[in-house]
Amino acid sequence: MKPLKFEVLKETNDSGARLGKITLSCGTYNTPIFMPVGTKGDVKCLTNEEVHKVSNGLILANTYHLFLSPGMDLLNKVGGLKNYSKWDGAYLTDSGGFQVFSLSKTRKIEEEGVYFRHYKNGSKLFMSPEISIHMQNAIGSDIMMSFDECPPFNSSYEYMKASCERTIRWAKRGKEANLNPDHQALFGIVQGGPYEDLRQYCIDELSKLDFDGYSIGGLAVGEAQEDRIKTLNFLRDHMPKDKPRYLMGVGTPDDILYGIENGVDMFDCVEPTRIARHGVAMTSNGRVLIKNKEFEYDFGPLDPECDCEICKTYSRSYIRHLFREDEMLSLRMLSYHNLYFLKKLTDDAREAIKNDRFQEFKKEFLLKYYKRSE
Amino acid sequence: MKPLKFEVLKETNDSGARLGKITLSCGTYNTPIFMPVGTKGDVKCLTNEEVHKVSNGLILANTYHLFLSPGMDLLNKVGGLKNYSKWDGAYLTDSGGFQVFSLSKTRKIEEEGVYFRHYKNGSKLFMSPEISIHMQNAIGSDIMMSFDECPPFNSSYEYMKASCERTIRWAKRGKEANLNPDHQALFGIVQGGPYEDLRQYCIDELSKLDFDGYSIGGLAVGEAQEDRIKTLNFLRDHMPKDKPRYLMGVGTPDDILYGIENGVDMFDCVEPTRIARHGVAMTSNGRVLIKNKEFEYDFGPLDPECDCEICKTYSRSYIRHLFREDEMLSLRMLSYHNLYFLKKLTDDAREAIKNDRFQEFKKEFLLKYYKRSE
Numbered sequence: 001m002k003p004l005k006f007e008v009l010k011e012t013n014d015s016g017a018r019l020g021k022i023t024l025s026c027g028t029y030n031t032p033i034f035m036p037v038g039t040k041g042d043v044k045c046l047t048n049e050e051v052h053k054v055s056n057g058l059i060l061a062n063t064y065h066l067f068l069s070p071g072m073d074l075l076n077k078v079g080g081l082k083n084y085s086k087w088d089g090a091y092l093t094d095s096g097g098f099q100v101f102s103l104s105k106t107r108k109i110e111e112e113g114v115y116f117r118h119y120k121n122g123s124k125l126f127m128s129p130e131i132s133i134h135m136q137n138a139i140g141s142d143i144m145m146s147f148d149e150c151p152p153f154n155s156s157y158e159y160m161k162a163s164c165e166r167t168i169r170w171a172k173r174g175k176e177a178n179l180n181p182d183h184q185a186l187f188g189i190v191q192g193g194p195y196e197d198l199r200q201y202c203i204d205e206l207s208k209l210d211f212d213g214y215s216i217g218g219l220a221v222g223e224a225q226e227d228r229i230k231t232l233n234f235l236r237d238h239m240p241k242d243k244p245r246y247l248m249g250v251g252t253p254d255d256i257l258y259g260i261e262n263g264v265d266m267f268d269c270v271e272p273t274r275i276a277r278h279g280v281a282m283t284s285n286g287r288v289l290i291k292n293k294e295f296e297y298d299f300g301p302l303d304p305e306c307d308c309e310i311c312k313t314y315s316r317s318y319i320r321h322l323f324r325e326d327e328m329l330s331l332r333m334l335s336y337h338n339l340y341f342l343k344k345l346t347d348d349a350r351e352a353i354k355n356d357r358f359q360e361f362k363k364e365f366l367l368k369y370y371k372r373s374e
Numbered sequence: 375m376k377p378l379k380f381e382v383l384k385e386t387n388d389s390g391a392r393l394g395k396i397t398l399s400c401g402t403y404n405t406p407i408f409m410p411v412g413t414k415g416d417v418k419c420l421t422n423e424e425v426h427k428v429s430n431g432l433i434l435a436n437t438y439h440l441f442l443s444p445g446m447d448l449l450n451k452v453g454g455l456k457n458y459s460k461w462d463g464a465y466l467t468d469s470g471g472f473q474v475f476s477l478s479k480t481r482k483i484e485e486e487g488v489y490f491r492h493y494k495n496g497s498k499l500f501m502s503p504e505i506s507i508h509m510q511n512a513i514g515s516d517i518m519m520s521f522d523e524c525p526p527f528n529s530s531y532e533y534m535k536a537s538c539e540r541t542i543r544w545a546k547r548g549k550e551a552n553l554n555p556d557h558q559a560l561f562g563i564v565q566g567g568p569y570e571d572l573r574q575y576c577i578d579e580l581s582k583l584d585f586d587g588y589s590i591g592g593l594a595v596g597e598a599q600e601d602r603i604k605t606l607n608f609l610r611d612h613m614p615k616d617k618p619r620y621l622m623g624v625g626t627p628d629d630i631l632y633g634i635e636n637g638v639d640m641f642d643c644v645e646p647t648r649i650a651r652h653g654v655a656m657t658s659n660g661r662v663l664i665k666n667k668e669f670e671y672d673f674g675p676l677d678p679e680c681d682c683e684i685c686k687t688y689s690r691s692y693i694r695h696l697f698r699e700d701e702m703l704s705l706r707m708l709s710y711h712n713l714y715f716l717k718k719l720t721d722d723a724r725e726a727i728k729n730d731r732f733q734e735f736k737k738e739f740l741l742k743y744y745k746r747s748e
Binding site: 044045046047077078084085086297299313315317318321325328 | 443459670
């Protein structure tokens with residue numbers, strides 16, 4: 001029995017954009033899909049009920065953070081994160097690799113795994129492909145990620161090659177360690193930075209292991225957008241077409257559209273909730289920095305074209321007042337709205353693909369949001 | 375036309391506890407009632423929809439804070455705080471006096487009013503009885519407070535006497551300044567600290583002005599609980615019986631019960647939402663400090679006897695995890711639960727009065743919550 005079924009419902013002629021459907025034991029999810037990030041089980045500021053309204057029901061949780069707290073033992077005892085957080089949609093988990101490798105000063109990579117220190121209390125910790133998968137088994141996520149190394153985009157070819165080889169060995173070890181292969185899908189992660197032959201090598205080797213889907217790693221880590229697009233463009237024609245493709249950590253509206261254009265099916269990013277906490281709203285006409293003086297007497301909604309609960313009820317002026325006065329409610333409002341905005345962006349993108357007008361939709365959006373004509 | 379109608383529905387024989395009904399143009403409110411504090415228009419962390427679920431529909435907003443932001447001009451332009459915050463229940467406003475007098479180092483009291491400095495930017499500001507009422511007119515609150523001086527409880531008799539006289543002069547000036555007497559009720563505030571003759575003097579003088587209700591000021595400002603109860607006990611028999619009585623800034627469950635016992639009809643306090651932000655839940659069996667290690671594996675609800683949305687869904691262990699990880703969602707959960715707890719306390723108190731068992735109810739509650747037998 002396969003824990004994940006993927007169907008490509010439609011392909012487009014003028015780009016790599018495609019419609020798909022992911023079927024998990026807990027539900028069906030149309031792609032392209034944007035997944036809000038619920039780092040510690042919850043999407044910041046929002047209840048499960050709200051997350052349902054601003055997502056398509058599939059969210060991401062971070063294995064690294066949940067490994068530190070509440071920990072594997074507790075999640076095993078409570079029967080998984082869904083029992084704990086009461087989220088009744090689906091969870092995808094990352095492997096923890098990205099966070100562990102971000103701790104560049106306090107971690108040591110060995111073939112067996114990675115030694116690192118707790119970012120709060122400094123205690124020594126160890127993460128291996130097996131531990132990562134067992135932690136994801138404890139979480140009980142519907143879609144798991146292989147434990148990979150995520151080197152900087154500008155690493156040397158030699159380093160990147162050795163790293164890709166290790167990532168593949170680790171992917172194999174992780175797949176063998178999966179305690180729940182019938183119910184928890186597992187993706188392999190394609191690394192290789194800007195080197196196309198290494199990307200191809202990863203794809204070939206991971207494909208032999210027959211994962212349920214393939215993630216694009218090592219992008220959205222600080223590289224230039226044109227480098228990112230170049231890599232996506234290569235991957236469009238070289239990744240397996242019959243499996244979902246997940247671009248990790250993306251992102252901004254334009255990167256999502258470039259991803260869709262290049263055949264990506266799944267996205268996640270902290271961007272919408274993180275910028276919300278800095279007072280930024282995403283709107284049809286671009287970003288709005290709500291604390292700006294110009295909104296003091298602006299009694300219109302955050303986004304006149306948005307039909308979310310916040311835009312239907314509250315004014316820019318009121319949200320500005322709450323934000324300037326450090327009222328947490330404003331962060332809720334902005335987080336809710338921004339996630340709704342990205343949900344709508346991907347909903348609209350699917351609709352555009354369906355109607356054979358994705359490229360037109362993309363152009364219109366970029367012009368309106370970024371005042372950018374390609 | 376009177377903006378507020380008050381009916382005493384039932385009095386008790388064995389205490390001052392009474393049932394009442396306040397009718398405002400926007401609705402009817404049963405007393406005793408607890409009013410959550412929405413300092414800047416919103417109750418911290420919660421949406422209007424949630425506030426409706428955890429209150430009886432009447433909340434407090436702070437004139438001082440709204441005077442600083444968004445300010446009188448904006449509130450006049452937008453047509454009042456309800457139009458701004460979209461709260462469709464009722465607002466009671468304080469006069470700003472308490473906050474202004476708390477700024478003891480930067481304010482100067484004169485007969486005309488009080489000069490003080492903006493607590494953030496240091497700019498010079500002025501508040502008088504007239505400005506306070508005009509600001510409350512701009513807010514459009516259903517129940518307004520007279521601008522009073524709130525001296526420390528331990529002030530000398532001479533100071534307190536002079537202050538009471540000024541408070542009465544100011545109450546009169548405020549009443550005359552009310553721009554909207556047909557739709558916005560106005561309460562007089564009884565000061566006098568521990569001095570019963572001064573309390574009586576205030577009551578007599580304010581009664582001549584025929585306010586819509588009377589507030590008890592100068593309590594819950596740091597005095598001992600026995601002093602507070604002694605004063606309440608005196609006021610029970612001396613305040614007008616045909617008008618609502620509002621004990622400002624109270625409070626904790628026990629102080630609410632002592633207030634009800636002494637004929638108080640209305641309460642407000644930041645306590646439930648403030649302690650929530652410090653991780654404290656009010657429960658049938660007393661306070662719970664959610665970050666405590668003992669709750670790590672406690673998969674039961676915050677309060678096993680509570681039927682609020684939080685207790686019906688989430689566990690102590692999960693809320694503890696979120697709180698320890700600085701997730702704002704935990705503050706929402708605790709704020710929601712604590713307000714629901716105080717709503718239920720006053721709902722239950724009304725029911726007990728109705729059934730002639732208020733004293734019994736009070737004793738049971740205090741024993742269970744505080745392990746205190748009087």
